[in-house]
Amino acid sequence: MYQRAAKTKPASMGSMDGMAQVSFFRIAKEELQNAGYDDEAFYFEQVEDWLRSGKSLPTTEKEVGKVLGL
Numbered sequence: 001m002y003q004r005a006a007k008t009k010p011a012s013m014g015s016m017d018g019m020a021q022v023s024f025f026r027i028a029k030e031e032l033q034n035a036g037y038d039d040e041a042f043y044f045e046q047v048e049d050w051l052r053s054g055k056s057l058p059t060t061e062k063e064v065g066k067v068l069g070l
Contacts, residue, residue: 022051043068 025048032041050067051057058064 018051018056021057022048025051 029041029044
């Protein structure tokens with residue numbers, strides 16, 4: 001007759017999502033290097049390194065600049 005409410009939790013980034021992001025930035029870096037865009041590849045590598053250190057993608061302009069080394 002009565003059904004208790006289901007326990008819920010907010011969506012979060014699982015380890016696979018994080019690895020997918022790292023993989024994306026690594027592949028993008030390699031593709032840019034192969035196409036001769038070394039300067040652009042450098043910034044993708046910065047983000048890849050940031051994610052590999054266990055940090056999440058930045059959400060503010062200041063944090064983005066820090067990730068990119070600006």
